[in-house]
Amino acid sequence: ELLDGDSQGANLLLSVLAMEVGASLLFTPEYSAKAKGSIHELAVASQMMVLAKGRQTPPKDLGLDLLILKEKRRIPEEVPPRELVEASADHKFEADPAGSFRIFLSEGRIVAGNGRITVAGTSARKVLNTLIDRGLIGRLDHAGYLGRELERAEIALRLGRSYIQDEPLWPIEKG
Structure with missing residues (x-):
């Protein structure tokens, strides 16, 4: 509560300190x-510390962790083909004659509405597939945009973050 930082690391560090001083009760x-x-x-962090103490090792490589957004080991990237077409940002906006959608989160679901119909679901794929199946998207570029925004909404939903359409999910995306 008193730190403006992600809680996973703080709870793990609290568990490490508690183990070092012999505390048997933690509060968060x-x-x-x-x-x-x-x-x-904090429960996972405490389990990690019990395992680490029992094995007499640092709290890593235990079979459980608190890595949420970062990964322990990156999967090697693929080598691209020799000939590439460089992606272009040039695209002239053209409104979709089928209409536009407002996307938001509500009651643990992703919601996409256009005034005539509102579709809700817990995954971007299901919401987008429903919009496509009902013929509510008329342009490929609009389908691509909706797919990106719905995926961002799903990420926010899964991480417990706020979502605002067309706004960055992370402060580092600004500017």
Whole structure:
């Protein structure tokens, strides 16, 4: 609650310190939005410390972790073909005659509405497929845009973040 930082690392560090001083009781609140999930994180961190202490090793390579957005080992990238077409940002906006959609999150679901119909679901794929199946998208570029925005909405939903259409999910995307 008193740190403006992601809670996974803070809870893991709290567990490390607690083990070092022999504490057997840990407390973490979940009062604010940024602390949501802290009880689970602290439980996992405590399990990690029990395993690490039993094995007499650092709290890594235990079969459980608190890595959420980062990964322990990257999968090697593929080597591209020799001939590439460089992607272009040049695209003239043209409104979709089938209409546009407002995308938002509500009650744990992704919602896409255009005034005539509202589609809701828990995955970007299901929402987009429903829009396509009902003939509600008339342009390929609009389908691509909706796919990107619905996927961003799903990421926000899964991570417990806020989502605003056409706005960056992360502060590092700004500017």
